[in-house]
Amino acid sequence: MSHGQTELTVGAVAVGVILVVFLSSLINGLQVGLMEDVVGPIPHITVEAATPEARPLWQMEGRNTGVVTQVEKMSSRKKQIEQWERLAATITRLPGVANVAPAAEGDGLVTRGAKTVGARIIGVIPEEQMKVISLSHRIVEGDFNKVDQESAAIGVKLANDLGVNIGDRLRVTSNLGITQTFRIVALFDMGMEDANKSWIYIGLSAAQGMFGFSRDITTFNIRTKHLFDANMVADQVRGICPLTVTSWMESNASFLDTLRMQNTSAVVVQAMTLLASAFGVASVMIVFVVQKSKDIGILKSMGATATQIRRIFILEGFGVGLGGALLGSGIGTGLCYLAKTMVVPGAVFGGKQATIVPMQFNMAYVLLASGVAIIMGLLSSVVPAHRAANLDPVEAIRRG
Amino acid sequence: MQTVEISKSYAEGVKTWALRGVDFAIKAGEFVAVVGASGSGKSTLLNLVGALDRPTSGRIFIDGKDTSMLDDASLAAVRGDTIGFVFQFHYLLTEFSVLENALMPLWIRKSGATKNDVAWVKELLARVGLQDRHNSRPGQLSGGQKQRAAIVRALANHPKLVLADEPTGNLDSQNGAMVFDLLTELNKELGTSFMLVTHDDHLAQRAHRIVAMGDGQIVADYQVDKVEREAETDDNLPEAV
Numbered sequence: 001m002s003h004g005q006t007e008l009t010v011g012a013v014a015v016g017v018i019l020v021v022f023l024s025s026l027i028n029g030l031q032v033g034l035m036e037d038v039v040g041p042i043p044h045i046t047v048e049a050a051t052p053e054a055r056p057l058w059q060m061e062g063r064n065t066g067v068v069t070q071v072e073k074m075s076s077r078k079k080q081i082e083q084w085e086r087l088a089a090t091i092t093r094l095p096g097v098a099n100v101a102p103a104a105e106g107d108g109l110v111t112r113g114a115k116t117v118g119a120r121i122i123g124v125i126p127e128e129q130m131k132v133i134s135l136s137h138r139i140v141e142g143d144f145n146k147v148d149q150e151s152a153a154i155g156v157k158l159a160n161d162l163g164v165n166i167g168d169r170l171r172v173t174s175n176l177g178i179t180q181t182f183r184i185v186a187l188f189d190m191g192m193e194d195a196n197k198s199w200i201y202i203g204l205s206a207a208q209g210m211f212g213f214s215r216d217i218t219t220f221n222i223r224t225k226h227l228f229d230a231n232m233v234a235d236q237v238r239g240i241c242p243l244t245v246t247s248w249m250e251s252n253a254s255f256l257d258t259l260r261m262q263n264t265s266a267v268v269v270q271a272m273t274l275l276a277s278a279f280g281v282a283s284v285m286i287v288f289v290v291q292k293s294k295d296i297g298i299l300k301s302m303g304a305t306a307t308q309i310r311r312i313f314i315l316e317g318f319g320v321g322l323g324g325a326l327l328g329s330g331i332g333t334g335l336c337y338l339a340k341t342m343v344v345p346g347a348v349f350g351g352k353q354a355t356i357v358p359m360q361f362n363m364a365y366v367l368l369a370s371g372v373a374i375i376m377g378l379l380s381s382v383v384p385a386h387r388a389a390n391l392d393p394v395e396a397i398r399r400g
Numbered sequence: 401m402q403t404v405e406i407s408k409s410y411a412e413g414v415k416t417w418a419l420r421g422v423d424f425a426i427k428a429g430e431f432v433a434v435v436g437a438s439g440s441g442k443s444t445l446l447n448l449v450g451a452l453d454r455p456t457s458g459r460i461f462i463d464g465k466d467t468s469m470l471d472d473a474s475l476a477a478v479r480g481d482t483i484g485f486v487f488q489f490h491y492l493l494t495e496f497s498v499l500e501n502a503l504m505p506l507w508i509r510k511s512g513a514t515k516n517d518v519a520w521v522k523e524l525l526a527r528v529g530l531q532d533r534h535n536s537r538p539g540q541l542s543g544g545q546k547q548r549a550a551i552v553r554a555l556a557n558h559p560k561l562v563l564a565d566e567p568t569g570n571l572d573s574q575n576g577a578m579v580f581d582l583l584t585e586l587n588k589e590l591g592t593s594f595m596l597v598t599h600d601d602h603l604a605q606r607a608h609r610i611v612a613m614g615d616g617q618i619v620a621d622y623q624v625d626k627v628e629r630e631a632e633t634d635d636n637l638p639e640a641v
Contacts, residue, residue, distance in 0.1 A: 101456075298491045301452055303480015304507040305473045393452045397487060 013324020016277035020369035021332030029360035040134040042188040043221035076352030080216035096233035100130035102217040104207040111171040112162040121275035123207020132223040149204040153186035155196035174210035220368035277379040297396025306389035313385030321377020325370035418444040432496040433604035442570035442597045480509040484554030486499035486564040490546035492538035499534040505557045524552040539592040
């Protein structure tokens with residue numbers, strides 16, 4: 001192709017590739033960030049003892065007449081899971097499961113001086129808990145591993161409300177009325193208001209004692225090997241125990257729908273851009289065929305076959321696709337890198353410098369976009385190549 | 401090369417016959433001039449003979465092969481191996497050098513030129529006086545030089561027949577005469593047959609044979625006396641640039 005035309009077509013392809021690489025990295029970055037915010041602080045699957053529901057007597061089987069009772073909601077006191085170690089071992093063996101951590105949870109109060117606030121008391125084995133939710137970068141201060149019988153981790157909001165800090169002591173009272181004193185060893189920021197202002201982590205055995213569970217627990221927290229296998233793994237867990245099993249995907253269904261919609265619209269935008277590039281390349285090449293019809297006629301008069309002529313244009317399309325892919329990959333990667341290094345001055349969250357755009361660059365996008373660009377170049381040369389190959393040499397030479 | 405009863409019609413609105421049952425043959429080494437008014441079917445005959453086009457009816461034999469039996473690819477092969485074209489305009493490919501243009505038919509037919517091929521093309525370029533312009537682009541050549549490069553290109557594949565459609569039509573009389581001389585000399589030296597369409601009766605007189613066309617038919621076909629031919633050559637024009 002003449003100078004200008006080649007650059008134009010290669011440029012059109014490159015723009016498509018740049019957009020795909022950049023947009024994919026951006027969307028992926030946003031989604032990874034969102035997923036981390038939403039799914040990071042919660043286990044992929046929670047298993048709790050089924051809460052028995054109170055039912056009016058008249059609904060009971062075999063009784064047509066009876067006393068109509070008012071249905072009262074059960075207290076928030078959780079049902080326990082007994083002999084959980086064996087069940088934990090069974091769940092751990094399921095193929096999709098990465099880690100299982102036990103927890104004993106209940107409601108209570110936290111007191112510091114004259115201030116008292118309601119709290120969710122969660123008894124955990126810290127090293128196990130850290131394997132099922134991503135905690136490490138959510139710890140703002142202190143060390144979560146130090147949580148035990150006498151030490152607690154609390155949310156930043158709670159610490160602020162009570163005016164306490166690392167090393168200070170708190171009185172924690174369970175809903176059974178048992179009170180124990182804990183020293184604060186870690187402050188966390190879960191990114192969730194509720195967790196930050198009311199969660200308090202203590203050692204598992206301390207919680208078991210305070211809630212009168214002896215050696216029982218209330219909850220299993222499970223981390224799956226693959227985030228999106230959570231529903232499948234949840235079904236497997238349901239199959240082996242009669243407990244209430246909830247996956248993160250079930251409790252965040254609308255969030256997932258939003259992500260899916262975001263993905264779909266990104267794919268549509270990318271496909272449209274590539275399509276527009278392809279049309280651009282095809283139309284420039286058709287003009288090129290018209291411009292070169294005289295030359296094509298001459299080549300035919302010298303014995304060039306339709307196949308040879310077609311091959312020239314297909315190769316041209318391949319070259320344009322390849323050139324656009326290389327140029328676009330280079331610039332796209334460069335832009336992603338640039339965007340990644342652009343930071344908000346002075347903004348540091350959780351020990352990390354905050355970036356303006358949360359890029360998540362992935363070589364797979366570059367390869368995919370390049371592959372698509374090359375195929376696109378080939379496809380967009382099909383019509384022009386066909387036209388060129390079928391030119392009547394007599395007409396082409398006379399008109400040229 | 402022989403045609404049997406060939407006809408060609410163009411159906412654009414009203415069906416018009418460009419050729420009506422033309423029988424025509426050209427012998428090896430012959431130099432034939434085709435003359436006639438415009439629209440008389442000269443160029444159509446040339447395109448059919450060169451297998452650039454297919455007749456509406458009738459058959460064309462090139463080198464003993466019936467071209468009506470060949471598919472497009474085989475026809476292209478016949479064209480590339482046995483025929484060379486020179487057009488009124490040089491039609492050199494502007495992106496390529498003179499040498500590359502001249503080697504083009506070899507690249508097309510053999511997907512590569514051997515050392516011998518290159519030597520042959522260089523010899524031809526020297527023969528037409530372009531030995532110093534191998535690497536020039538067509539744009540850097542004069543009209544006469546371009547046409548001479550086009551002649552070398554037509555001869556690169558050792559064709560049996562060179563078809564020239566008004567090869568001097570776009571040149572001034574000096575350059576025109578020089579190109580014409582070159583064609584007659586090459587005809588003599590290489591033994592290649594030449595069939596050339598011209599409206600210049602003066603030049604046509606220097607061919608072995610003149611075929612006059614009128615209204616899609618051959619109206620006259622006669623040999624030119626050697627004496628007559630040489631008389632024409634004698635009042636040759638001075639050397640052109």
